[in-house]
Amino acid sequence: MAKNEWGMSVYPLVPRHEIVGEVMEVGSKVQKFNVGDQVGVGCVVGSCHSCDSCKNNLENYCPKYILIYGAEYHDGSITYGGYSNTMVVDEHFIVRIPDNLPLDIAAPLLCAGIIVYSPLRYYGLDKPGLHVGVVGLGGLGHIAMKFAKAMGAKVAVISTSPSKKKEALENIGADSFLVSRDQDQLQLLKSHKKLVLVGDPKKPLELPVFPLLQGRKVVGGSLIGRMKETQEMIDFTAKHNVKPDIEVIAMEYVNTTMERLLKADVKYRFVIDIGNTLKATTS
Structure with a gap:
């Protein structure tokens, strides 16, 4: 997506999926989550909710599914990904991270x-x-x-x-x-x-x-997975202690990380510590 290798990128592009964090605020109609919950967002943040796939809880096969970044949202805005300190997401496309599953371990599981x-x-x-x-x-x-x-x-x-x-x-x-x-x-x-x-x-x-x-x-x-299945997968991981091998990096190391990825120099997933290393911006 960053280099438009799939021919579908929209610039300016703020990339990254596989996002984990803590709920900071909830809307008045939110029912599933509360402030302070550990949560994650994978690849998809929207769908039409009316096609056969959506009616069968197969949002990832909706012909109008909306990717977490570089895609047009329902209101016409462009979605931006995880290289940010906050984001707003429809609760339907959020999964709950169990307390016994560290957030850095959970992140790569979401894609x-x-x-x-x-x-x-x-x-x-x-x-x-x-x-x-x-x-x-x-x-x-x-x-x-x-x-x-x-x-x-x-x-x-x-x-x-x-x-x-x-x-x-x-x-x-x-x-x-x-x-x-x-x-x-x-x-x-x-x-x-x-x-x-x-x-x-x-x-x-x-x-x-x-x-x-x-x-x-x-x-x-097979293309990623539906939301109910993603929650099932996260719970399975916590129960059976299935842990991806990761390397946690700081935000300023991202460009070097991209170079290492091209050389297959990673075992096996990079996880960026956005919360502690993304420098705050001033308006």
């Missing part, structure tokens, strides 16, 4: 966490004893692996980097590690099983059809 939690649940990959493969050991992959393990699955990390084997097995807790090229992944998928995509590659994928036909394999997709 990266729900992106992988939702397909695990929806596609039935949350049953004890199942074998789940996670392609890529990064910001999303390491959380997917931890969720799948907490659900009782046997987890294999699939990577193009042999150097990640020790990290996957010893530090993250994978049951096995496979080195594979992208074009090999359908061959690794057993018959009657599912391959679920949660990322948007820069180049269109070439999908070999014959391996799908031979094994009655399914290729599916």
Whole structure:
């Protein structure tokens, strides 16, 4: 979004999602939250509330969903993200953070966490004893692996980097590690099983059809998660102690962080301490 790589950015742009904090004030019609509550906001802050997706509590699939930054809100204004000390959000798009879940740990779950939690649940990959493969050991992959393990699955990390084997097995807790090229992944998928995509590659994928036909394999997709599911995911995390690996940084370190991200120099999610490091502005 910052570099308009998806062709949808609106400038000036104040980015960031995965926001956590404390309720400072509530409107007269707010019913779910009180001042002082620990809360979080993920990727979506609005939807039409009238389409089939919205009526079925699938706000993330509403054709008019509103992103947390760089999108046009109901009143015509542009949404701004988490690089700020305050923000106003419709209570429907807020989740409650349990007291036993630290805010810095909760933050990456509001996008990266729900992106992988939702397909695990929806596609039935949350049953004890199942074998789940996670392609890529990064910001999303390491959380997917931890969720799948907490659900009782046997987890294999699939990577193009042999150097990640020790990290996957010893530090993250994978049951096995496979080195594979992208074009090999359908061959690794057993018959009657599912391959679920949660990322948007820069180049269109070439999908070999014959391996799908031979094994009655399914290729599916998933986009973040609905609000009720996001709250469920947060509560699951607190109950099962599923913690993403994070590095907390100060606001003035953001530009360096962007450079490190381009080099994949992070294990595995940066969290910006806005509350303590964002310098106040004067009018």
